[in-house]
Amino acid sequence: MLDETHDGTLTSWIGSANAPEADFPVQNLPFGVFRRRAPSGAASLVQRLEAPRYDSDAASRMGEARVGVAIGDQIVDLSVAAALGVFDDAPDGDLVREAVVACEAWTLNPLMALGRAPARALRVALSRCLRIDGPDAPRARDVADRILVPMAQAELLLPVDVGDYTDFYASIHHATLVGSLFRPDNPLLPNYKWVPIGYHGRSSSIVVSGTPVRRPMGQRKGPDDSAPSVGPSRSLDYELELGVFVAGENAMGTPIPIGEADAHVFGVVIVNDWSARDVQSWEYQPLGPFLGKNFATSISPWVVTMDALIPFRVPRAARAGDDPAPLAYLDDAQDRAAGGLDITLEVSLRTAAMRSSGEEGVVISHGSSAELYWTFAQMLAHHTMNGCPMRPGDLFASGTISGATRDARGCLLEMTRRGAEPLVLPNGETRKFLEDGDEVVMTAWAERPGFQRIGLGRCGGAIVA
Numbered sequence: 001m002l003d004e005t006h007d008g009t010l011t012s013w014i015g016s017a018n019a020p021e022a023d024f025p026v027q028n029l030p031f032g033v034f035r036r037r038a039p040s041g042a043a044s045l046v047q048r049l050e051a052p053r054y055d056s057d058a059a060s061r062m063g064e065a066r067v068g069v070a071i072g073d074q075i076v077d078l079s080v081a082a083a084l085g086v087f088d089d090a091p092d093g094d095l096v097r098e099a100v101v102a103c104e105a106w107t108l109n110p111l112m113a114l115g116r117a118p119a120r121a122l123r124v125a126l127s128r129c130l131r132i133d134g135p136d137a138p139r140a141r142d143v144a145d146r147i148l149v150p151m152a153q154a155e156l157l158l159p160v161d162v163g164d165y166t167d168f169y170a171s172i173h174h175a176t177l178v179g180s181l182f183r184p185d186n187p188l189l190p191n192y193k194w195v196p197i198g199y200h201g202r203s204s205s206i207v208v209s210g211t212p213v214r215r216p217m218g219q220r221k222g223p224d225d226s227a228p229s230v231g232p233s234r235s236l237d238y239e240l241e242l243g244v245f246v247a248g249e250n251a252m253g254t255p256i257p258i259g260e261a262d263a264h265v266f267g268v269v270i271v272n273d274w275s276a277r278d279v280q281s282w283e284y285q286p287l288g289p290f291l292g293k294n295f296a297t298s299i300s301p302w303v304v305t306m307d308a309l310i311p312f313r314v315p316r317a318a319r320a321g322d323d324p325a326p327l328a329y330l331d332d333a334q335d336r337a338a339g340g341l342d343i344t345l346e347v348s349l350r351t352a353a354m355r356s357s358g359e360e361g362v363v364i365s366h367g368s369s370a371e372l373y374w375t376f377a378q379m380l381a382h383h384t385m386n387g388c389p390m391r392p393g394d395l396f397a398s399g400t401i402s403g404a405t406r407d408a409r410g411c412l413l414e415m416t417r418r419g420a421e422p423l424v425l426p427n428g429e430t431r432k433f434l435e436d437g438d439e440v441v442m443t444a445w446a447e448r449p450g451f452q453r454i455g456l457g458r459c460g461g462a463i464v465a
């Protein structure tokens with residue numbers, strides 16, 4: 001349901017939120033986790049790679065990590081704002097207090113555990129504080145220097161402690177094209193139009209945007225090799241995806257019906273499911289992806305709530321006339337009418353040579369989540385039909401988002417047809433797959449006439465040898 005927060009005419013007293021292409025206008029208000037940057041500057045790339053990941057994250061989070069909301073180029077420190085009474089007169093005060101208590105944490109899991117209602121109430125409270133003539137704006141402006149942290153002075157951390165991670169395969173264009181490369185005679189397997197296909201990923205390798213990605217070692221076997229060899233992957237790829245975080249939970253043995261699934265989707269992030277194609281193609285049969293997929297998966301730092309995305313819901317993508325209708329547990333009038341999400345995504349690539357000559361990255365493909373064959377509600381209903389329990393902060397990714405045309409292919413495997421048709425960049429460089437030093441940046445946004453455009457921010461990472 002649309003409410004006062006979605007009004008396209010709202011502007012904020014924080015000027016940067018009103019820029020035409022701003023990702024974080026007052027209509028967005030995504031949640032994230034940040035810490036103030038150490039005065040000595042960020043750790044070097046080498047220090048970050050060599051630090052034991054678990055220990056450094058835990059230490060930093062327990063000491064300094066805080067839950068915040070993005071507005072323009074600023075972050076609202078929610079605990080400080082609440083302590084200063086900024087939300088005291090908000091409607092639905094009990095829900096707002098519940099949300100604020102959950103935000104006194106170093107992850108968004110406690111907030112996600114409450115379901116969508118407390119976060120929605122806090123969103124309304126924030127809108128009333130941050131919009132230019134909001135009823136609580138004077139109170140927030142009085143303490144602006146205490147509740148706002150410039151993004152330039154903050155480090156954005158992994159926003160969620162992801163317990164379980166499932167990656168789906170919801171783009172039929174991707175499934176058909178990749179299928180044609182791996183199995184020319186049999187591209188789309190017979191289960192595809194019946195079952196939302198997925199695999200269980202590895203949450204320990206989920207990293208926040210900006211984290212360097214080390215080229216993985218593996219057993220590689222190219223299509224023309226007679227035997228596998230061991231070494232760094234020779235066909236490292238990105239996958240352009242959208243991810244959603246689970247809100248609330250379901251008891252083991254109790255499915256989430258499709259009609260209730262939307263209440264269990266908290267919000268979305270951009271996902272880059274880095275993939276080692278030579279490892280993947282050798283290992284994937286018969287049990288599916290394994291080491292070709294679990295060395296790194298990057299996510300964008302700001303979780304854009306499903307409440308912010310209400311104006312951008314669209315009907316579930318139409319199926320071709322001779323496709324089977326979804327089975328009853330995967331079908332629902334609400335999902336048919338508004339189960340889709342109209343988000344545009346874009347991938348840019350910046351090579352080491354481009355960086356050293358001061359060139360910006362170039363956009364190499366784009367995609368739209370509106371074309372996905374399965375909705376996130378269908379994925380959740382399917383995933384829990386056997387009673388599989390979901391926990392707050394579990395991550396579902398869409399699978400590579402590809403469209404029908406070459407410039408809408410969400411990974412290099414598809415774009416270059418497994419290296420057969422290399423990508424030619426404007427500076428003359430070519431790519432079959434990613435080289436060391438390549439930086440991949442994904443961005444995404446939603447727009448619709450009559451509403452304010454909102455962005456998901458960016459999900460970037462550079463390959464190191």
Ligand code: MN
Pocket residue numbers: 167239241273399400
């Ligand atoms: Mn994937």
